[in-house]
Structures are given as structure tokens and as C-alpha cells.
Amino acid sequence: MINTILEYNRQFVEGKKYEQYATSKYPDKKLAIVSCMDTRLLELLPAALGLKNGDAKIIKNAGGVISHPYGSVVRSLLVAILELGVTEVMVIGHTDCGCQGMDSDEMIEMMLARGIKQSDINMLKYSGIDFKKWLGGFDNVEDSVISTVQELRDHPLIPKDVFIGGYVMDSVTGKLTVLDCSEK
Numbered sequence: 001m002i003n004t005i006l007e008y009n010r011q012f013v014e015g016k017k018y019e020q021y022a023t024s025k026y027p028d029k030k031l032a033i034v035s036c037m038d039t040r041l042l043e044l045l046p047a048a049l050g051l052k053n054g055d056a057k058i059i060k061n062a063g064g065v066i067s068h069p070y071g072s073v074v075r076s077l078l079v080a081i082l083e084l085g086v087t088e089v090m091v092i093g094h095t096d097c098g099c100q101g102m103d104s105d106e107m108i109e110m111m112l113a114r115g116i117k118q119s120d121i122n123m124l125k126y127s128g129i130d131f132k133k134w135l136g137g138f139d140n141v142e143d144s145v146i147s148t149v150q151e152l153r154d155h156p157l158i159p160k161d162v163f164i165g166g167y168v169m170d171s172v173t174g175k176l177t178v179l180d181c182s183e184k
Helices: 002-014 017-021 041-049 072-083 104-113 118-126 131-135 141-154
Strands: 031-036 056-061 088-094 163-169 176-180
Touching: 002 017, 031 041, 031 072, 041 056, 041 163, 056 072, 088 141, 104 118, 104 131, 118 131, 141 163, 141 176
Parallel strands: 031 056, 031 088, 088 163
Antiparallel strands: 163 176
């Protein structure tokens, strides 16, 4: 698969197809989106929101959650806000998310079955990482989004003048449901 992608990329560059995507590093709409890495959202999310290349910073991970208050999601948001001029953040969960109901014990069992050593798992646990929380999913997407919104609003490093709202997107139709757009 990777060789096919590399060949496509070569042709893409040779044909100068990149020219239609030219923009700057600054988001035109001063918007950042925290969302899930779900493959159904790759094109659906920006299309359903009317976004084009250059409009927003989109930060994606499994479940669209913050797994650590000083991890890569918050770091990315801080860069977007402080360096790149973002003034609004949308936290967008989605229906039928793979992280909903995910079980950390099952994930650990899959790791062991794939050759990850129990001693390596134990080392992370003993290093202060809440492995069950880190690998766990959530029970309800709405609650997960609201929790993420609140965590960002309460974060000591995120400026209080940044608007942060929560939404759930239908992973088939792209319809947004507003969960929490109250001011901080």
C-alpha cells in the first residue's frame, strides 16, 4: 500500500496538483477543531462544516479526547491559539465512535497477544501512567465531549478569552448537534 501511495505522490507533485491547496500556516477562520481520527470523518467533517484547506487547525486522535492535560492535544491547541491566532475551538465527537465502550483490559490482552511484554506494561503503570484510563474509552459520546470541553475551559494555560464549544456529528449525515456552547 505504501508504495502505491508513494507513486501517487510522485505523480501529484509532478502534475503540480498541490497548487490548488496553497495557503499559509495561519487558519483563515481562526478556528481549531478537536475531533476523532475516524476514517469516516476524513472528508465528511470539513465538508459538513464548509471548511476548505487553510480554514482551520484540525487535531485528531482516538475518540477526540484529552488523555493527558499536558499531552499533545493541549500542546497543539496552545500552539494554535498563542502562535497562530486561533480564537475559537470546536470539540466534535461523533456517533458510532470506536472508542465508545472500549475496554482497557481487552486492549492490554491484545497487546500481550501481539508480543508486548507484561514487564513493559507494568513499567508504564509504575511510572505513574494510569494505563486503564489512558487506554480506556468512554460510555457516552455526549458526556465525553462535555468533559473535554470543560477540561479545556478549566485548563490553566488556555486563555479565558478563547471560545470552546462541544458538538456531536452524525458519522453518516454530518449533522451537528450542539451540546455546550455557553460562554466560559
